[in-house]
Amino acid sequence: MKLDKFYDKVYDWILNIGPKIIIGIVILLIGLWLIRILRSRLRDRMNKKKINSSLQPFILSLTITSLYVMLIILVMNIIGFQLTIFTAVIGAFGVAAGLALSGTLQNFAGGVLILLLKPFEIDDNITAQGQNGIVTSIQIFYTVLITADNKTVIIPNGKLFNEVIVNVTREGRRRLDFEIKLVYAANIDQVTKIIWDAIKSTDNVIPDAVNRVGIDALEVDGIKFLVNVWVNPADFLTVKLTLHEKIIKNLVTAGVKLPGT
16 A cells, blocks of 8 residues: 555656656757857857957856856756755855955956957057056956066056056057257257257157157256157167267267256
């Protein structure tokens, strides 16, 4: 009698749960097949769109993992598992992880935005967070610069993206501005010619650009000349040092009186 009741319960369970399990398994297999196809197409799509190689693995992993989680939850619902406790545990874990990793998540979000919006790229010369250097690496959480004096600077992407970024390289050329102050006794035409001669004889000055030399200000203790020359970003410091040296030497050779002499 007891055995008959047991068989009846097993039979009822199979009738009630069996079809759900079979449907769940079928949906699971179909879902896994669709996710595999989507993974391949998503990878090809990102390659065609030329999405940054550092960002592609993350996007692919996040998308596929999310689909797997949704598929598992769907199958469990079809079979009849109660997900209330499971959902609460996942929610509590998410809140705790978010609080613990708030700074890391900010850096992560900044890295994703940098890779997508591209305010700068590898080999660009940028100024940010009080640092100036060449970008050598853009990672999800941080960006690496090499400064002119060969220091490695690692800047968290959260801070980097939320502050002003000056991209020196993007426009392809950069204007070098500096001033020269001389006494009123100086011959303006002579000084102007000396400066122009120095500019024309200096390598890496862009000749067809709008380079300028002129009087910028008349001050109590002298005349202030302003010099504007265009250079390639990589030559900025070299041209600046060379021009300063040439102009001072040529002024001294020509007998132009310098301030304090």
